[in-house]
Amino acid sequence: MRYPQPLIEGTWLRRYQRFLLDVRLKDTHEITVVHCPNTGSMLGVNRPGSRCLLLPSHNPKRRLAYTLEAVRVGKRWVGTHPARANTIGLEAIMAGLVSAVPQIASARAEVAYGTSSRADWVLQTRHGDVWTVEIKSVSLAEDQVALFPDAVTERGRKHLDELCRVVKKGGNALMLFVATRDDVKLFRPALSIDPAYARRLAQAAHEGVLVRAVTSRVTRTQMVPLREIPVDLEGAAATASPSKTRL
Structure with a gap:
């Protein structure tokens, strides 16, 4: 971008x-x-x-x-501009940087879904499968670990609830965290800041929501996606399946 x-x-x-x-x-x-x-x-x-x-x-x-x-x-x-993460997230997906997401043929932004939400993106694959995507901008980091959220977020938990409903109805859902910095090697939910969100994220992953994270680089002329980084949900929720806590 x-x-x-x-x-x-x-x-x-x-x-x-x-x-x-x-x-x-x-x-x-x-x-x-x-x-x-x-x-x-x-x-x-x-x-x-x-x-x-x-x-x-x-x-x-x-x-x-x-x-x-x-x-x-x-x-x-x-x-620090949260809306930029939506563009970078889509660029990362289209470039094949987000594992387990098939090749995308089309994308629509701000699509109404669920009870009263709007998906950041609704994607359609070349085979006709539909993915509902929520993207979060992540600027906070400690010791090369990207952390979200930086404050308690009820809205964020609501988005996870909506994605879980998509999966329960047989659809595909992606929760993508875009680190707006290039110095992080791992993503974790900020358990000490919002334990309820951290637990809900781990539960969502256990219920079938695909949770991924990518990094990006900001210069004076552009912002570009760089690479996917691991997602670590270990310890976020006792209900999370051990096999799905490290993604």
Whole structure:
């Protein structure tokens, strides 16, 4: 995925009202208000004083001229725009990076399903099989392990419930975690942050939902999927089958 135009650099000063960020632009030293599309806690990347990358907008009707896209953590950029994960996830699937998912012929976004949900993607294989896909953006990491969520997420558990219903009806369901960074080697649910979500994820895998994770790399011009990494659900739930805790 290429950005519409190259990202520009600034320094994160402060975040407030969830959607707003004060940033000092590197080139002009101007302090400007930036749109922050990430409504989560941004644990691990919520660091005042950090370098950040912004996508400029030349739309005169927009109130804010910049959108936060990434934050510098150590020696790499970490993506912070959750919606980008949907695009990267689809690119990873189409490139064959997600194991056990057949070759895809078509994809539809934001398709209504279940009780009151919208799937990030509904995919159809060349043989006519349909896959319902939910994608989560993962920016939090510790010791080269990608962790999700970074805050308690009832909505995330609801999505897992919906995917399980798809499987129970004979369909195919994929829960794909997209690490918006390239320095992780394993994915785990963040048991210490949201134990209920961690248990539900392990249960969903046991019930037949395919759980996978991929990494990605952010630069000033693009964000690209890199590789699949193992998913470790061991210890997340006592109800998970031992044979399916490491995927």
